[in-house]
Amino acid sequence: MDYKVQFDVFEGPMDLLLYLVRKQEVDIYQVNLTQLATEFIQYVEFMRELDLDVAGEFVVMAATLMYIKSKELLPKDKQVLLEDDDEGQDPRWELIRQLVEYKKFKDAAAQLKEKEIEQESIFVRQAPKPNFKLMETREAPRPDVSVFDLVKAVGTILQRIEDKEGQTREIQADTWSVSQKIEMFRKRAQTQKRFKFSELFEDDRTRQEVVVTFLALLEMIRMKQLQAVQPSPFEEIEIQPAQASDEQASNPEDAAHEEEASGQAQNPSS
Incomplete structure (x- = not known):
């Protein structure tokens, strides 16, 4: 029986996409989707090689990105014809919209976490005496x-x-x-x-x-x-x-x- 690691930090394909977008250091609306698709698929394949438990939603997202990447590589006139066949639906903008929404929730969750930590530091019952010696030697987080x-x-x-x-x-x-x-x-x-x-x-x-x-x-x-x-x-x-x-x-x-x-x-x- 192979040993499989199910790691809680994998929060889904949008989490990986947002990580890759931040690596490009550009605005979400200016992200290079072809590069994004390539890096996403490389990560998924590498996780499989390491025998990590890759959820099905990662595979679905990889397929979507492959479709977007293939459209990006087509000549402009063929892209227009393909968009007409798809009834005007552009998966690129839908993906970017989802990324923007996900980032909003991610940032909001981080702010709520900061507020929670701040409140815990304010409302303390029977706080122990501060250890000044420990505080002097403690490293920055x-x-x-x-x-x-x-x-x-x-x-x-x-x-x-x-x-x-x-x-x-x-x-x-x-x-x-x-x-x-x-x-x-x-x-x-x-x-x-x-x-x-x-x-x-x-x-x-x-x-x-x-x-x-x-x-x-x-x-x-x-x-x-x-x-x-x-x-x-x-x-x-x-x-x-x-x-x-x-x-x-x-x-x-x-x-x-x-x-x-x-x-x-x-x-x-x-």
Whole structure:
């Protein structure tokens, strides 16, 4: 039985689209839909290669983008004829409209979250005495890294290994399982406060090992045992122990899932 990771950060295809639009650093109405379609499909294919559980709505969106991309590549006169056949419906503008609406809700949700945090800091009952020593040494908060950033980072590592392997590949037996890598990460987190994303893959020699390591990392992030952060947009992603609440730590469902994962985990096929 293959080990599949169902990662809660995948909020749907619109979330991935908005992420890719922001990467282009342009207004939504000026986004390059051909480039957007290419990058979206690359991400979906790469998630499948990593054996991540890709929902059907991602596949539907990929098909829609492929249709839009094919229309963009046609000569202008053929585009007009095709639009006439489609009764004037332009999927490009419909997609942009959905993106704009999704961004509004996403931004509104972020503002509500900020308000919630602000209210929690104002209405406090029996607040403990401040630990000034801790406040002096506490570092500034670092933004969480999205799963799409992690997929892009591990893609670079996989490409590097593929370049080293060249055209000839020696078939090797898998020596690590996801559950074994998870146990390694737990031991490392006990002795090392923070480490670079690339350091996790230093001992990996094959694509299979990289995939197993990455799946183990995703599972520990999903279980809120590790956290991926990035000091600034151009710095390397770092991994550190997550600050899980007592409620999360004592959640029997998480413990049951963790035990099941350890018992059923096997190496994903390349």
